[in-house]
Each structure stands twice: as structure tokens, then as C-alpha cells.
Amino acid sequence: xxxxxxxxxxxxxxxxxxxxxxxxxxxxxxxxxxxxxxxxxxxxxxxxxxxxxxxxxxxxxxxxxxxxxxxxxxxxxxxxxxxxxxxxxxxxxxxxxxxxxxxxxxxxxxxxxxxxxxxxxxxxxxxxxxxxxxxxxxxxxxxxxxxxxxxxxxxxxxxxxxxxxxxxxxxxxxxxxxxxxxxxxxxxxxxxxxxxxxxxxxxxxxxxxxxxxxxxxxxxxxxxxxxxxxxxxxxxxxxxxxxxxxxxxxxxxxxxxxxxxxxxxxxxxxxxxxxxxxxxxxxxxxxxxxxxxxxxxxxxxxxxxxxxxxxxxxxxxxxxxxxxxxxxxxxxxxxxxxxxxxxxxxxxxxxxxxxxxxxxxxxxxxxxxxxxxxxxxxxxxxxxxxxxxxxxxxxxxxxxxxxxxxxxxxxxxx
Numbered sequence: 001x002x003x004x005x006x007x008x009x010x011x012x013x014x015x016x017x018x019x020x021x022x023x024x025x026x027x028x029x030x031x032x033x034x035x036x037x038x039x040x041x042x043x044x045x046x047x048x049x050x051x052x053x054x055x056x057x058x059x060x061x062x063x064x065x066x067x068x069x070x071x072x073x074x075x076x077x078x079x080x081x082x083x084x085x086x087x088x089x090x091x092x093x094x095x096x097x098x099x100x101x102x103x104x105x106x107x108x109x110x111x112x113x114x115x116x117x118x119x120x121x122x123x124x125x126x127x128x129x130x131x132x133x134x135x136x137x138x139x140x141x142x143x144x145x146x147x148x149x150x151x152x153x154x155x156x157x158x159x160x161x162x163x164x165x166x167x168x169x170x171x172x173x174x175x176x177x178x179x180x181x182x183x184x185x186x187x188x189x190x191x192x193x194x195x196x197x198x199x200x201x202x203x204x205x206x207x208x209x210x211x212x213x214x215x216x217x218x219x220x221x222x223x224x225x226x227x228x229x230x231x232x233x234x235x236x237x238x239x240x241x242x243x244x245x246x247x248x249x250x251x252x253x254x255x256x257x258x259x260x261x262x263x264x265x266x267x268x269x270x271x272x273x274x275x276x277x278x279x280x281x282x283x284x285x286x287x288x289x290x291x292x293x294x295x296x297x298x299x300x301x302x303x304x305x306x307x308x309x310x311x312x313x314x315x316x317x318x319x320x321x322x323x324x325x326x327x328x329x330x331x332x333x334x335x336x337x338x339x340x341x342x343x344x345x346x347x348x349x350x351x352x353x354x355x356x357x358x359x360x361x362x363x364x365x366x367x368x369x370x371x372x373x374x375x376x377x378x379x380x381x382x383x384x385x386x387x388x389x390x391x392x393x394x395x396x397x398x399x400x401x402x403x404x405x406x407x408x409x410x411x412x413x414x
Contacts, residue, residue, distance in 0.1 A: 046205030177341030
């Protein structure tokens with residue numbers, strides 16, 4: 001029987017806060033933790049960042065101070081949840097090690113969502129961005145092995161392959177080519193709405209993390225790689241955020257936000273294998289259940305609407321469960337690696353007219369591959385070791401990307 005959070009009685013009040021001592025939790029052991037526990041921690045942290053960002057924007061666009069006070073209470077609790085999740089990361093886990101978790105999250109989360117997506121347009125967007133995050137994992141993994149001597153395949157538990165995707169150099173598009181058609185959430189499949197909310201939050205956090213970490217890295221090559229990939233993550237935030245329904249009111253959106261967090265924490269709780277972290281997900285699910293019911297009250301009070309007008313079926317659909325997606329990603333690579341954006345659609349780069357804005361932007365950004373950090377990382381690794389660092393279960397499915405002694409900078413770009 002499906003779980004419906006609207007039929008559950010919250011165990012906590014919306015204004016029930018954690019004490020300061022409850023904000024610092026025992027970190028996971030980076031040497032023993034399952035990679036998907038690390039991934040879940042990163043995902044939940046991103047959901048809380050998104051909740052805070054949304055609530056601040058709502059506060060700045062609201063004239064009613066009574067409502068703004070209600071938002072302030074909710075926002076403070078979301079802040080506390082974020083601090084608890086952030087404390088789960090151990091001190092000894094370096095920036096690059098943590099980054100591998102970010103990219104494994106992006107790869108496997110997107111692949112899971114794409115495989116269950118019923119809207120072909122949304123699925124295409126997911127498959128498209130999937131190959132770009134897949135390539136980012138490869139670039140960071142080579143930097144990690146080169147600078148720290150750590151093999152990323154151990155960090156990802158060999159659940160996720162590490163090899164080239166659509167080359168990062170080919171991902172730099174003119175801004176308007178990442179603006180897509182938005183969905184109608186009142187007509188969308190429940191999973192579409194949930195997955196777009198979750199992906200937007202995850203990509204937004206990744207963009208912010210790379211922007212903030214770039215200049216803390218130990219050398220120029222790493223600094224420039226973080227800077228370059230942060231630019232691509234901005235494109236992904238534009239892509240996914242632009243697919244969300246633009247016609248929801250602020251309170252309708254708040255209800256959907258809290259429903260998404262309830263769904264996410266419930267999924268993480270059911271999926272978690274670490275007993276300590278599993279308890280955190282349970283506690284945060286109960287927090288979000290209180291926030292959801294509070295959002296129902298606010299929607300009714302200020303807009304005279306019931307929750308069914310926003311979320312017609314309250315029962316949770318298929319839960320999020322992390323698993324390996326190697327074969328699916330290989331299939332997407334084989335079929336779509338040469339695609340690029342063309343306003344609201346996607347086309348093979350070979351079908352673009354030569355004067356299209358994609359080529360002008362590429363030239364404006366860099367006219368030599370030696371100016372591109374993502375290429376330079378691989379070029380240096382090959383120069384030092386004779387071939388790149390990869391983890392793959394068999395030959396690369398794309399012939400042009402199979403050669404480990406050279407970094408292809410033309411596929412998907414020329």
C-alpha cells in the first residue's frame with residue numbers, strides 16, 4: 001500500500017527546534033561507508049539548500065508579515081537540518097574525494113530518474129545532462145589520482161564507470177540553448193514533478209559547491225577545472241529549473257517543495273544501509289511531515305485552496321532507490337553523445353549551420369584546446385602515465401572515445 005504523508009499525523013510541531021548540541025552529528029567513516037550513503041548525504045544537503053533558497057525568495061516577494069513570520073520559522077528549521085547533514089561529512093574527506101561523491105550522485109540520480117521518466121521531452125533533458133556529468137566524473141577522477149594518488153573507482157564502489165562522456169569542452173553552449181519548454185505540473189506525472197525538483201536542487205548545490213571551492217584548490221590546474229565545470233553546472237541549473245512549472249503560486253510551490261522533501265527523506269530512510277545515518281533520515285522525515293502539514297494550512301488560509309488542487313494524488317509514487325546504472329549509461333552514450341542544444345530542442349552537432357551561435361560561443365570562450373582545463377587535466381595525466389585513468393567494465397561504447405592515449409576534443413563539438 002502506498003504511503004500518503006497527507007494522511008499521517010506529524011510527530012513534531014513545525015516550530016520544534018533542535019538544540020545546538022544536536023546540530024553536530026557523528027560523521028560517517030570515509031573508509032567504511034557505502035558510496036551511496038555518501039551520495040545520499042550530498043543529495044539531502046542539496047535539498048536543504050534549495051529549501052532555504054526558496055524560502056528566502058518567498059520572504060522577499062511577500063507583503064504579509066504574518067506569513068513572513070511563518071516562513072521564518074520553517075526556514076530556521078530547514079537551516080538546522082542542513083547543519084546536521086553537513087556535519088555527517090568527515091573532516092578527513094578532501095575536496096576532491098567529496099567531489100567524486102557529487103559527480104557519482106549526479107550520474108546515478110539522473111540515470112535513475114531518466115529510466116522512470118514518462119515525459120519524453122523531460123527524459124531527453126535528463127539523458128542529455130547525464131553524459132555531461134558522466135564526463136565531469138572522469139575529469140575529476142584523473143585529477144584525484146594525479147594529485148592525491150587515490151583511485152576514484154574505490155570511492156564509487158565500482159557501481160559507476162569512470163570514462164569519457166560528452167567531452168566537457170563540447171558542453172559550453174550559448175546561454176539561450178539551455179532554455180527549454182516548461183512543464184505543466186497540474187498535468188504532469190507525479191514522478192516528473194518530484195524528479196525535476198530534486199534534480200534542480202542537486203545541480204544548484206553542485207554549481208555552488210564548485211564555485212566556492214575553485215579558488216581553494218592547491219594548484220592552478222585544479223582551480224581552473226573547478227571553474228570550468230562550475231560554468232557547465234550553471235547550464236544544468238538553467239536546464240532543469242526551466243523545466244519546472246512557472247505558473248504555480250508561491251504557496252503552491254511551497255507545498256510542492258515540502259512534499260518533495262518528505263518524499264526524498266522517506267526514500268532515503270527506506271534505502272539507507274548505515275544505521276546511524278538511517279536514523280537521521282527518519283528524524284528529518286518527521287520534521288518535513290510537520291512542514292508539509294503546515295504548508296497545507298497556509299495554502300488553505302491565504303489562498304483558500306486544498307492540497308488536492310496542487311497534488312491530486314498524495315500517495316508517494318515509486319521511491320528513489322540508488323543502484324548501479326552502467327548498462328543504461330553506455331546505451332545513452334552510444335546513441336546521444338554527439339547531441340547539443342538548439343534552443344528548445346536537441347540536435348546532432350553536425351546538423352547545425354556553420355554560423356550557429358554554438359560555434360561562435362565556443363570560439364569566444366577558447367580558440368585553442370590548450371586553454372581548456374578539462375582537456376589539460378587529461379593531457380597532463382596521459383603525458384605523465386602514457387594513458388588516462390579510467391574504470392570501465394569493457395571497451396568504451398563510442399569508438400572515438402575508446403583510445404586511452406589521447407583526449408578527444410572534437411566529438412559533440414565539430
